[in-house]
Amino acid sequence: MTKLIYIEREIKDHFRTKLICSKISNPEIIIIDRFSEIFNKRNQSFKLQKNDPALILAKKYKNLLHKTPENYGIGNKYNYYFSYMYNCLFDCKYCFLQxxxxxxNYVIFVNYEDYYEEIKKISITNKKKNITLFSGYDCDSLAFEAVSNFMSYLIKKIPKYENIDLEIRTKSTYDKLFSKNIIKNIIIAYSFTPERFSNKYEIGVPSVDKRLKVIKRLSNLGWKLGFRFDPVIIYDGWQEDYKELFVKIFQNIDIDNVHSITFGKLRFPETIYKKLIKENISESLFFNLEKKRNSYESSNEYNIESFLIENLTKFIDERKIFFNN
Ligand code: SF4
Known part of the structure; x- marks a missing residue:
């Protein structure tokens, strides 16, 4: 567990700062002015820091919610995403965060109430619109929940705002906050890659079987579930592995509880891709990508879309499947 904690002066006495610190044994606390002075420092090694990240507690002042790119969604026309945290406990070798x-280092913005106020505002000012909020863009939504308690705070507020669907995206098995009192406008969305790939390239992520055990419990309780195959990764034997994964997942749960499935290609803006290659110089994983104008992505020759649609529709109505590219 992280011992070094940087705290912004402004929130050093915030009740949540104290609560989070109380969950870390023997922390060494350093007071700073702004999180960026530590987080954005030049010449840091992401890879080295990943071995022992510090925790940074900060306040987010603006841009708490962002519009998603056009065409990104799971059925609603209006879509926003947000992150209460930067960085992740897990270490997926393809993760764009690196x-x-x-x-x-992990950054947590402790002013959760301000996120809630923004969500409330969006719901109230768009009463006649159906909106999806996506959590887990710059982090995993639940992996740090035992310390942060962000989702435990937020999900209690969401039932009041019926025009909002909240997607909680995760690869974690943390499920303590999901009781038998299901919340209709919450979608718990699990990201998967095939087991053989995950075991090797998603360091720290619970096994497919462990996650399926949790998913089965939630499915039995009646929670709405999402499945995210984004990115689909191309490697030797990917098609057989994905087919096996689909059988394993969809034969184990109540299909009626599946809210949506999304998939997408592995894709990176050029600058992020180059940095990521530098961080993972010894991996051969990324060489299946093709250079486009300002990006790198899986080649069209693999027909990812037709392969996924063909194999997912064996289990799920095509109207619930979204290709986010
Ligand atoms: S779980 Fe998601 S956010 Fe975390 S390391 Fe993996 S890809 Fe990145």
């Missing part, structure tokens, strides 16, 4: 940030 190309995006120079630091692997």
């Amino acid at each position: 190309g995006m940030y120079s630091s692997a």
